[in-house]
Amino acid sequence: MNRFVLLGMGALALAACSKPVPTDTAAPTAPPVADAKAPAATAPATPALEARSFDCAKAHNDAEKLVCGDARLAALDRQLAALYKSAQSSPDELDIAAEQRGWVKGRDACWQAVDAHRCLLEAYQTRIVELNIGSGAVKAPAPVAYRCDDDSKPVTAVFYNELDPQAAVIRWGNDQAIVFPAEAASGARYTREGVEFWEHQGEATLNFYGTALSCKAVG
Template identity: 75%
Template sequence: MNRFVLLGVGALALAACSKPAPSDTDTPAPAPGTATTTPVPTPAPPATAAEPTLQPPSFDCAKAQSESEKLVCGDARLAALDRQLAALYKRVQTSPDELDIAAEQRGWVKGRDACWQAVDRHRCLVESYQTRIVELNIGSGGVSAPTPVRYQCDDASKPVSVVFYNELDPQAAVVSWGKDQAIVFPAQAASGSRYTREGVEFWEHQGEATLDFYGTTMSCKAAG
């Protein structure tokens, strides 16, 4: 099975839980001249449908112990994500790397339960579930990796690339800055394509992009 490893993201994601989310009003810095553009998939806008009817998650809420589990039990979206993850985890457990996956899952549970410390607990939990679902989908080899879009940035100390997984549920992109990676998710934008998670924001419009990677902000241009 192809393994998908997010180097450094576990610690970064937990640290970022206490940081304020990027402002929705920030816009990418314009670049002079005419830039050669590289097509970037446009994510579907976030769902605006009414909140789904509350159904129980995959575990027994009467036995919920952590604060995160209790929040999942009382939130329809989180409960739905929990059921989706449980079904996916059950499928991938039959792989040759079953022991590794089980160990990763135990680590993920600890990270999820740490969301009670976050400023925005709900966002932390949503992103925790979404991230694990994307990791398992990619790591199981069930999806083919699209061609990375590479960017030239004003901070040239590390290469920057983005892989857009717009066929997944949830849609996602994997932003790589050197050896560090982060899974980000579509967010509303006045123009272009914007992907975020707590501590990371990638915003692209007509080949020009800005990237805020856990406090490091850079302006980028799609490589020709």
């Protein structure tokens, strides 16, 4: 199985030969007194407290507590836990386990980020995409090449429109970043902290960790 290489947690960084998909207080009343003969009602489970890769009752850092208290992050945690369990049966089990330990350390460092929620969201989404691509179960679509005003390094984009979450992998020379769909007035826009790729009718702008490029699709 081909391993999927990432820029690193600080940068946290392939997609369809098809074009990217555009993204166009009243006081509470007192509870009724329970009938002593009636069976006690069972409270419904709270989705936000069902993170399964760790015990929320024993969450020991701010990142884990935030995951346990946020329904979207908890859902991503469950999705990642299932993918990781499946990946453990692969021939690259030891490599994947080492990557996962490194990822956990990076996730737990999100409390230092200016936007801890965004950091965690992108961390989970990125790792899910990595495991899906690395599993070999996802057919790698053909990359789309772009010619940019600074042509010192090639730029390509691979659009994984069928993945959950949807994603694109942007390559600039030997560097790459996994980015995710974002709202746009027109065209298709993908972002992550430090990276923005915006494509419309074959023309694209790319901001890659401070480097701004204007590009056109080749072919």
